[in-house]
Amino acid sequence: MKIGYPCINQSLDCSSSRTFRLASYTEERLIELVEQNLACLRRILEYNVEHDMLFFRLTSGLIPFASHPVNTYNWQEHFTMTFRRLGDYIKKHNMRISMHPDQFVVLNSPNEQTVQNSIAELVYQGTILDLMGLDTTAKLQIHGGGAYGDKATALGRFAGVYHNQLPDAVKARLCVENDDRTYSLQDCLYLHQLTGVPIIFDNLHHECINNGEPMREAVEMAAQTWHPEHDGILMMDYSAQALGERKGKHVQSIPEQLFHDFLAETEGLDMDIMLEIKDKEASALKAVEVAKSLGRLK
DNA sequence: CGCGGTCAAGTGGCT
DNA sequence: AGCCACTTGACCGCG
Numbered sequence: 453m454k455i456g457y458p459c460i461n462q463s464l465d466c467s468s469s470r471t472f473r474l475a476s477y478t479e480e481r482l483i484e485l486v487e488q489n490l491a492c493l494r495r496i497l498e499y500n501v502e503h504d505m506l507f508f509r510l511t512s513g514l515i516p517f518a519s520h521p522v523n524t525y526n527w528q529e530h531f532t533m534t535f536r537r538l539g540d541y542i543k544k545h546n547m548r549i550s551m552h553p554d555q556f557v558v559l560n561s562p563n564e565q566t567v568q569n570s571i572a573e574l575v576y577q578g579t580i581l582d583l584m585g586l587d588t589t590a591k592l593q594i595h596g597g598g599a600y601g602d603k604a605t606a607l608g609r610f611a612g613v614y615h616n617q618l619p620d621a622v623k624a625r626l627c628v629e630n631d632d633r634t635y636s637l638q639d640c641l642y643l644h645q646l647t648g649v650p651i652i653f654d655n656l657h658h659e660c661i662n663n664g665e666p667m668r669e670a671v672e673m674a675a676q677t678w679h680p681e682h683d684g685i686l687m688m689d690y691s692a693q694a695l696g697e698r699k700g701k702h703v704q705s706i707p708e709q710l711f712h713d714f715l716a717e718t719e720g721l722d723m724d725i726m727l728e729i730k731d732k733e734a735s736a737l738k739a740v741e742v743a744k745s746l747g748r749l750k
Numbered sequence: 751c752g753c754g755g756t757c758a759a760g761t762g763g764c765t
Numbered sequence: 766a767g768c769c770a771c772t773t774g775a776c777c778g779c780g
Contacts, residue, residue, distance in 0.1 A: 458772050458773065459772065459773045460772095460773055460774090467773095467774090467775075469773070469774085469775080470775075470776090471757095471775065471776080472775090472776070472777090473756085473757060473758095473775095473776065473777075474757080474758060475757090475777095476776085476777080509772065509773090511772085511773065512772080512773085513773080513775090517758075519758095519759090520758060520759085522758090550772095551772095552772045552773090553772090554759080554760095554771075554772070554773090555759085555760060555761075555770085555771050555772090556758075556759035556760055556761095557759085557760090558759095558760055558761075561760070561761090563760085566759080566760065569758090569759065570759090570760095573759085593772085595771095597760085597761080598760075598761050598762075599761090599762080600761095631771090632771090633761095633762065633763070634761085634762075689772080700770085700771090701770085702772095726772085728772065732773090
């Protein structure tokens with residue numbers, strides 16, 4: 453088991469997703485900002501290693517406008533060695549890496565342009581993992597997309613894009629997460645049947661929409677969609693409901709007892725857990741201690 | 751130099 | 766009909 457948090461470290465005084473507006477785009481500025489983003493990423497990774505957090509999600513914003521037509525710069529070549537060194541560090545410390553393309557990536561959109569933009573974004577994010585030299589256990593995590601009034605048809609469209617349009621390099625890394633309002637775990641398992649994509653499990657989303665599966669059973673079903681050699685062990689997002697807030701809203705800080713209970717409920721199951729909690733590494737640190745106390749983490 | 755409006759992109763639920 | 770949330774606020778113009 454590995455534990456981690458997404459994208460941002462609030463203890464460090466740097467950001468790996470500094471960016472700029474389209475209106476102020478210049479190549480010079482792009483290069484300078486990417487250098488800063490990658491330098492910060494290195495610091496975050498070092499912090500994580502020091503604190504036994506070996507699971508981390510890279511921000512989508514590492515390369516600004518990477519899949520936008522305005523960016524014609526060959527950043528892949530320019531930063532080849534930087535990415536390789538980052539990847540070497542990740543591999544040396546046996547870290548697990550994911551990326552989560554944002555809500556604009558919708559593979560089942562009826563809008564062809566949206567689909568093409570989505571593919572371009574997935575190619576960009578996959579390229580980063582490729583340049584780092586990471587194997588296919590480093591994943592790109594997206595949602596099923598929209599329902600458009602008919603989930604079965606929409607998932608069929610997803611499968612069509614998957615089989616006919618996605619490059620192999622993206623297919624090898626793609627996984628789909630159950631979301632909190634449209635595609636439940638069951639829906640995702642159906643998509644897995646159509647495509648073979650592993651299903652990344654989100655416990656809070658599962659609490660929002662489900663078909664009555666108890667938590668342990670749900671984790672087991674998701675885990676079965678991961679091919680041990682090709683995909684690695686199950687990745688999951690862990691969060692808890694912010695009390696009194698909109699359903700699905702993440703808490704500010706991890707309720708340690710709830711996390712303890714979750715680990716107890718899933719005893720014997722191996723997985724890597726991403727803490728989607730507002731205060732980031734602070735909660736991840738607490739989670740690491742809880743997991744260690746239960747002997748789930750060395 | 752701090753504040754607040756705004757920023758590439760989609761979708762659906764809530765008010 | 767418009768606002769908000771989403772894996773993450775950051776940027777920039779203005780006062």
